[in-house]
Amino acid sequence: MSDRYELFLTCPKGLEGLLLEEATGLGLEEAREHTSAIRGVADMETAYRLCLWSRLANRVLLVLKRFPMKDAEDLYHGVLDVEWHDHMVPDGTLAVEFSGHGSGIDNTHFGALKVKDAIVDKLRTPSGERPSIDKFSPDLRIHLRLDRGEAILSLDLSGSSLHQRGYRLQQGAAPLKENLAAAILIRAGWPRMAAEGAALADPMCGVGTFLVEGAMIAADMAPNLNRIHWGFDAWLGHIPAIWKKLHEEATERAEIGMAKPPLWIRGYEADPRLIQPARNNIERAGLSHWIKIYQGEVATFEPRPDQNQKGLVICNPPYGERLGDEASLLYLYQNLGERLRQACLNWEAAVFTGAPDLGKRMGIRSHKQYSFWNGALPCKLLLIKVVPDQFVTGERRTPEQRQAEREQAESDLPSNIEAPTKYEKFNKNGNPIKPAPVVIEQPRLSEGGQMFANRLQKNLKALSKWVKREGIDCYRVYDADMPEYSMAIDLYHDWVHVQEYAAPKSIDPEKASARMFDALAAIPQALNIDKSRVIVKRRERQSGTKQYERQSAQGKFTEVNEGGVKLLVNLTDYLDTGLFLDHRPMRMRIQKEASGKRFLNLYCYTATASVHAAKGGARSTTSVDLSKTYLDWARRNLSLNGFSDKNRLEQGDVMVWLDACREEYDLIFIDPPTFSNSKRMEGIFDVQRDHVQLLDLAMARLAPGGVLYFSNNFRKFILDEHLESRYAVEEITASTIDPDFARNSKIHRAWKIMAR
Structure with a gap:
């Protein structure tokens, strides 16, 4: 066999x-270089070294x-001509x-079958012994690559892929x-920085892969030092003495490191x-005394071991x-940028992202970018020097102005407020030196973002007197006023x-995405709301009951006030929140007219x-809906206001329920879906097609002198x-239509219907 071999090293x-x-x-x-590979020549020692040391x-x-x-x-014949007896035993x-x-x-x-047939036929003994197939742990793993009419037949020295170091089982x-x-x-320069004694921190570490790989580089540990099985273990060309020497050298280097x-x-x-x-993975890598993991949000991330x-x-x-998730991630990137500017001054940062546009929203410029692929997803690596000159903020300030602001901020602190940190410094008398507060400027909004913020503030100001007078704490503040910023924004107390x-x-799509990010960056500043209290969803044309389907499973309810009643909304789990804001005037009308009446609430x-009627x-109130989930929610709304008695909840298909009902009601409210094809229904409901039958059934239940209110939000609806x-x-x-929906007067249509 030759002393030098041609090698192919594959990679992502x-x-x-x-x-x-x-x-x-x-x-x-x-x-x-080749696509996803490199090619070269080497002796056996170098081939082993590449297996052991290639990261x-x-x-x-x-x-x-x-x-x-x-x-x-x-x-078949090309593979058959190889002297396979030099590489593996027949059995x-x-x-x-x-x-x-x-x-x-x-x-x-x-193709693989033909290669296998040739090897088996070559090694088959007169007694019938022949190699068998083992896809998971074979003695020999053979690879054939067909490239423009040429077959390249290779032995895989690695066994399983070298990226599988063995420490990451979870x-x-x-x-x-x-x-x-x-x-x-x-690419981020960590080998150089590690040699200089730098620190390494990952604020979103997951199961710790960056940290383990970084520690192994710093400790001069071969990435595959602890691998047990190799592709050359049973290869007849394997030279154990060379491998043993290289492995012992790597072990010694790791011990020194x-x-x-x-x-x-x-x-x-x-x-x-x-x-x-994450801690289990770190322990398996033998790096528990190098790496520590803590639970914490990005907004509380504090990496500095000391100020220097x-x-x-x-x-x-x-x-x-x-x-909608990508848009919601904007605030995560903004929080990351804020923490870098506040806690990591003069550090370097490397942000690997599949959404480079979001990377631009951190408020810090990257000085270099590299393209990578994470599987099939194109990604960018943003390299950042965390220094003031790279900050993208509002008004530009000189270093002297920044220092003056810090001194002023420190002098404004009450004398009885201490601001120690776990990295305190002490003066010669042993008293802690209070660090100067870090002045963090808000990232500068884009021209479009500032224009959007101005519109939000204008709307907020225009609605403020009405909101205060009516005692409302949940209302719409923006509804696609500017066509290029196509969204609806509702305030629910202190949530957006x-x-x-x-x-x-x-x-x-890129322009639409950029505008969305501009708007999301503007919302917290314009409405003076913390970013953690902004919930983002995407609304598309819905079919059937899709708008009522669960989107998340956080199960968090927020209490809001309207017209003297308390109502529960869920801002995260469904496309709608449990409260149709545009029907506020109708609910208030029902509250004013409900005294002493029997109220029926359909759909x-x-x-x-029903809460307003109570x-x-x-x-009495009777509320009918097909969804057990929403009836449970309704029960909580009624109970929250002390209205558990004389308020009946009925689960069922409204049309079937009405057909069977024989009771009378003085006040009826119907707000049906545009379309529904729930499996629990008998047939399909279409508001345009079926509204006459629905109203006839409901009017049959209306007491003499009673009133029925009918509303729906199908924009093409014709009564x-x-x-x-x-x-x-x-x-x-x-x-x-209340003032907060005046810009969108087609949000719904409503009728008052009485017997003649």
Whole structure:
């Protein structure tokens, strides 16, 4: 066998340049880049060293043979010609991987089968012994790559992929592969910084991959030092003496590195479910005395071990999994930017993101950007120097002005307020020196963002007197007033509920996304609301009962006030919140007219109109809805106001329930869905098609002198003209629109209907 071999090192897309530099440093010669791989030549010692020390490669493939190939027969005979007795025993186990297509082979499974057949036929003994297939733990893993008519047959020295270091047995929802994490650290300059004694912190550490990879680099630990199984273990060409020498050298280097004083390496994670898995992974890597993990939100992240320590903040913010999530992540990026500016001055930061536009919203410029791929997702690595000159803030200030502001802020603190930190400094008398407050400027809004903020503040001011007079603490403050910022914004006491309307297909998605981010950046400043209290959803054309389907499962209810009653809203779990704000005037009208009356609320949702009727002194209320979830919510609304008695809740299809009902009611309210095809219904409800039947059934239950209010929000709805021949019908839409919906007068239509 030759003393020098051709090697292919595979890697994730985008890491080729880094891998080329790493492999060259480990002894690979004549190295060249290919797509998701590099190629070069080396002796066996270098091949082993690459397996042991490469932080970036997926596999180290030793080329056994190259040959031209026109068809499946060429493939079979080309593989058959290899002296397989030099590589494995006849009764060994085998796995074959095939990549590429052409030369009459378009199915990789078929290609792998032909390679396997050739090897088995070559090794079959007269007694019938032959290799068997083991896909999971074979003695030999063979790879054949078909490239433009040439077959490249290789032995996989790695076994399983080299990114599987063995320490990460527990992982989060969207983990980075270990070799990608190592590549990001290398691009961020961590090897240099670690050699200088810098600190490393990850404010969104998940299960700790960045931290473990960073600690292994700092401790000079070979990434695959603790791997048990290798692809060359049972290979007959394996040279144990060379491998043993390299492994002993790597072990000695790791022992020396681990004996050094550990660097300050810390991780912070908001999800408590990931803390123990992260600690377990760190323990398996043997790095528990180097790395510490704490639970905490990004907004409370405090990385500095002391005021003079420098280091690297590295993180991979989560990706949105549902519509609207990406927009909601804006505040996460803003919080990260604020913490970097406040707590990491003169540090460096590396933010790996699948949403580079969000990276621009941190309020700090990146001085370098690198393209990577996380699987099939294109990503950017943003490298940042956390220095004031890179801050993107409002008014520019000189360093002297900044220092003057800090001194003024410190002098304004009450004398009895102490501001110690766990990193206190002391004067010569042993008393703690109070650190100067850090003045953090708000990131500068874009021109569009500032324009949007101005509109919000104008609307808020215009509504303020009416809100105060009516005692309302939940109302709409913006409803697509500016077409390019297409969203509805509602205030619920001290929460903001944002519904983004999906942009038309004619709008460039990137422009629509940028405008959404501009608006979200403006909302907390314009409305003086903490970013953590802004809930963002995306509203699209809905079918059936989709708008009522659960979006989340936080189960958090917020109490709001309206017309002297308390109501529960859920801002996170559903597209709608449990309170239709546009029906406020109708609920108030019902409250005023309900005294002594029997009230019927059809399609009651969370029965907010029933609560108002009970508040107005209704003799009784009956609320009907098909959803048990919303009836349970209705029960809580009634109980919250002390109206549990004489308030009946009925579960059922409204049309079926009405047909069977024989009771009379003095006041009826109907607000049906536009369309419903619930499995629990008999048939399908369409408000345009079925409203006459619905109203006839309801009017049959209306007592003499009673009133029925009918409303719906189907914008193309036309009330059947024949109803006026049977009933006294009056459209009252204009009187059911409050000032906060005056800009959107088509939000609903409403009628008052009485018997003639």
